[in-house]
Amino acid sequence: MNPAEARRRAHAFLRRKQLLSTAETEQALDVAAVVLGESLARLAQAAESRDGIACVEAAHGLKGNLLNLGLPELAAAAQAIQEQAQTGDFPAVTTAIPALCASLAALTGPLRD
Template sequence: MNPAEARRRAQDFLRRKQLLSAVEAEQALGVAAAVLGESLARLAAAAGARDGKTCAEAAHGLKGNLLNLGLPELAQAAQAIQDQAQTGDFQAVTTAISALGASLADMAGTIRD
């Protein structure tokens, strides 16, 4: 999913499903951007340290945050990272983190890989 599509879908979800106003949805995306950015950083650090447990925990939390934004496809990517971390496939984890970070790059304009 490209970054603009992820942002548009999250905004739409927040407005239609969570019944937020346009302003509230933008504010929520700002908060989400910070949380997602921190989660991606924690995930990348854990992968770099080859810490499967922390990596899996971070991916699990990220999955929940993505589901709360109405982004199930990206949540599935986080689940795949969690699974890969649990098996110790850190090369695949690192590649998947980069792809996920790229997909989220447009979320409130603040998340970068």
């Protein structure tokens, strides 16, 4: 999913399914940007240090946050990362993280070290 589509779908989900006002939606997306950015950074750090437990926890949290934004396809990507981390497949995890970050760029901004 491209970043603009992810943001558009999250915005529409919050407005239509969660019944938030435009202002509430923008505020929720601002909070989501921080939470998702921190979670992606935590996931990348855990993968780099090959910390399976931290990687699983970060991916699981991302999955939940993405579902709460109405982004099941991206939640499935986080789920796949979680499963890869559970089996210790850190090369696959490391490969998958940049794609997830790219898909979320319109929601999070650039991932910072």
